[in-house]
Amino acid sequence: MRTTGYVFHPEYLWHDTGTSAGLMPAHPTAGIQPAVHIENPEAKRRIHELIHASGLLGELVVIEPRRATVAELTRVHIDTYVQHIKTQSELRGGGGDAGDGFSPIGRGSYDIARLAAGGLIELVTAAAQDDITNGYALVRPPGHHATAAQGMGFCLFNSIAVAARHAQHLGLTRVAVVDWDAHHGNGTQAIFNDDPSVLTISLHQAGCFPPDSGWTHENGIGDGLGYALNVPLPPGSGHAAYLHAMHQVVLPALDRFAPDLILLANGFDAGVFDPLARQMLTAASFRDMTRLLVGAAERLCHGRLIAAHEGGYSPFYTPYCALAFLEELAGTTTHVTDPLAAVVAGYAAEPLTPQQEAVIEEAAQLLPRIQTTVAAS
Numbered sequence: 001m002r003t004t005g006y007v008f009h010p011e012y013l014w015h016d017t018g019t020s021a022g023l024m025p026a027h028p029t030a031g032i033q034p035a036v037h038i039e040n041p042e043a044k045r046r047i048h049e050l051i052h053a054s055g056l057l058g059e060l061v062v063i064e065p066r067r068a069t070v071a072e073l074t075r076v077h078i079d080t081y082v083q084h085i086k087t088q089s090e091l092r093g094g095g096g097d098a099g100d101g102f103s104p105i106g107r108g109s110y111d112i113a114r115l116a117a118g119g120l121i122e123l124v125t126a127a128a129q130d131d132i133t134n135g136y137a138l139v140r141p142p143g144h145h146a147t148a149a150q151g152m153g154f155c156l157f158n159s160i161a162v163a164a165r166h167a168q169h170l171g172l173t174r175v176a177v178v179d180w181d182a183h184h185g186n187g188t189q190a191i192f193n194d195d196p197s198v199l200t201i202s203l204h205q206a207g208c209f210p211p212d213s214g215w216t217h218e219n220g221i222g223d224g225l226g227y228a229l230n231v232p233l234p235p236g237s238g239h240a241a242y243l244h245a246m247h248q249v250v251l252p253a254l255d256r257f258a259p260d261l262i263l264l265a266n267g268f269d270a271g272v273f274d275p276l277a278r279q280m281l282t283a284a285s286f287r288d289m290t291r292l293l294v295g296a297a298e299r300l301c302h303g304r305l306i307a308a309h310e311g312g313y314s315p316f317y318t319p320y321c322a323l324a325f326l327e328e329l330a331g332t333t334t335h336v337t338d339p340l341a342a343v344v345a346g347y348a349a350e351p352l353t354p355q356q357e358a359v360i361e362e363a364a365q366l367l368p369r370i371q372t373t374v375a376a377s
């Protein structure tokens with residue numbers, strides 16, 4: 001019987017991303033009418049409410065988040081960047097941008113982003129103490145694009161990276177980060193690029209975001225060579241391609257690495273209705289991928305699998321993907337099924353293409369570089 005932890009906090013919905021028109025900062029004189037930033041609370045609110053309404057919440061161990069300390073953040077971020085976010089978020093009306101023009105800092109976002117990272121920290125602590133088997137932190141803002149010195153892609157602090165360093169601090173020295181968000185986990189990769197104690201594996205849409213990032217030749221540097229894996233899947237990839245990548249790259253990489261903990265950068269924006277990518281996963285895809293990852297965690301690290309919410313921008317479909325994921329993580333089902341299952345079945349039936357198979361094979365060729373005997377940093 002698995003015990004699954006769940007972290008959520010109303011403040012996660014209070015991270016204020018302002019009046020951008022989707023991705024574009026409002027600029028009336030340039031012809032950009034104010035609207036709603038695409039990274040807004042709605043999808044996350046609906047995920048939480050569906051977890052509650054489905055009855056699943058009652059089967060989870062609710063864990064209260066806390067704010068990550070500056071000392072915990074500066075294990076992965078430089079001090080001046082942390083102070084920049086703090087200073088900006090104290091301004092009336094919020095501050096500027098975390099780095100790339102798409103990542104607003106709202107008033108108070110510093111504390112909320114610390115609460116997001118701290119939610120992951122609390123889940124990792126609970127898993128290390130065997131209070132839970134696995135867990136999911138439904139947090140905002142997301143984190144996997146943030147590098148040591150810069151926020152980007154709506155991300156302020158890299159919560160997954162902070163959680164990985166926290167795990168190592170607790171003695172879980174070998175940490176694997178699986179990232180199936182539709183966009184490249186560039187920040188996490190950059191933070192651990194030369195570190196063989198943290199294996200990063202990113203499945204994402206090729207050439208999507210960040211631009212020109214996440215190619216297979218990005219394979220780590222120095223002592224970390226071999227410990228960054230990328231599977232840049234062509235636009236239009238769906239169930240068959242992602243499952244093939246799980247079997248050919250993710251699972252064998254985890255088996256070779258033998259982690260003490262698996263972290264999951266859990267974006268749902270490879271879902272078929274997502275506005276920020278062009279992949280075709282369904283709720284059933286996320287369920288099947290989760291089953292494989294849970295199996296790997298049980299085989300390799302006492303079931304320890306901790307997930308951080310990342311992307312997922314369809315307010316209407318993302319909640320069903322998240323529910324399928326969380327049901328599978330907890331080893332249970334609810335009365336709620338994907339109401340669009342019949343509609344999306346045709347997308348999910350798309351067979352593996354030679355182009356998808358080739359890039360997956362290219363990534364699989366790099367697996368022998370992963371050793372199981374590297375020393376922890």
Ligand SMILES: [Zn+2]
Nearest residue numbers: 181183269311
């Ligand atoms: Zn994303």
